[in-house]
Each structure stands twice: as C-alpha cells, then as structure tokens.
Amino acid sequence: MTLTFNPEKYKELLTAYLPKIIKTEAENEQALAIVEDLMHRNRSPEEDELYQLLITLIEKFEQEYYQINQQHDPQSMLLFLLEQSDKSKVDLQAVLGSESVVDHILSGKQKITLDLAQKLGDFFHVEASLFHE
Numbered sequence: 211m212t213l214t215f216n217p218e219k220y221k222e223l224l225t226a227y228l229p230k231i232i233k234t235e236a237e238n239e240q241a242l243a244i245v246e247d248l249m250h251r252n253r254s255p256e257e258d259e260l261y262q263l264l265i266t267l268i269e270k271f272e273q274e275y276y277q278i279n280q281q282h283d284p285q286s287m288l289l290f291l292l293e294q295s296d297k298s299k300v301d302l303q304a305v306l307g308s309e310s311v312v313d314h315i316l317s318g319k320q321k322i323t324l325d326l327a328q329k330l331g332d333f334f335h336v337e338a339s340l341f342h343e
Contacts, residue, residue, distance in 0.1 A: 232271035
C-alpha cells in the first residue's frame with residue numbers, strides 16, 4: 211500500500227510548526243528540536259515533507275551563520291574580531307606597530323606574518339592560527 215500525500219494534513223502541520231527562514235541561533239535550536247522529534251518516528255508523507263523542509267532551512271542557516279568557521283580568511287577574521295570587540299584601528303596600531311601595517315593588512319595588501327598572527331592572537335585572546343594561513 212502506497213501512502214499518498216494529503217495537502218490538508220500538510221497544511222495543518224505547517225500551521226502548527228510555522229516553518230520560516232531561520233535567522234537566529236534560537237530559531238535554529240527550535241527547528242533542530244522539531245527535526246529531532248520527527249527523526250525518531252515513522253513519518254507520514256506530510257511529516258516527511260516538513261522534515262525535509264526544516265533540514266533545508268537549518269542547512270541554509272548554518273552555512274551562512276557558521277561560514278566564518280568554514281572560510282579560513284585571516285583578513286576577514288581580523289575584521290570580524292575587530293568589529294565584535296569594539297576595538298579600533300588605533301588599538302591595532304599599538305599591537306602591530308604602525309598605521310601603514312594595519313592599513314595594508316586590513317586592505318589585503320599585506321599578509322599576516324606568523325609573528326603578527328601571534329600578536330593578534332594575544333591581543334584578541336584567540337588562537338594565532340586564525341590569522342595565519
């Protein structure tokens with residue numbers, strides 16, 4: 211016996227769960243909880259459709275949200291940490307030695323050396339390897 215897809219049942223599921231584009235970690239956690247629940251049961255065709263939809267939304271969010279971990283771009287990491295820490299270019303100048311070094315690194319004209327990566331790691335309290343390829 212083949213199970214057929216029932217649009218009315220699917221509509222009820224959509225109304226109950228209200229799936230949408232995931233924009234925050236909290237929304238992602240909610241979607242993951244629903245997927246976890248659906249994963250461990252025999253799903254109806256409608257539940258399977260909801261399951262697949264949620265997995266797609268979760269994957270999209272995680273690819274975008276965690277992209278910084280997937281892309282090892284030292285310049286982007288530096289810009290990200292600079293923005294998140296409320297530190298300024300002047301703070302970096304004190305750590306890296308000069309305004310021109312900071313400007314060249316931030317513009318991508320100069321690579322971050324191992325020595326500079328260590329200084330940045332100490333400054334931001336992170337692993338120096340984040341800044342060195």
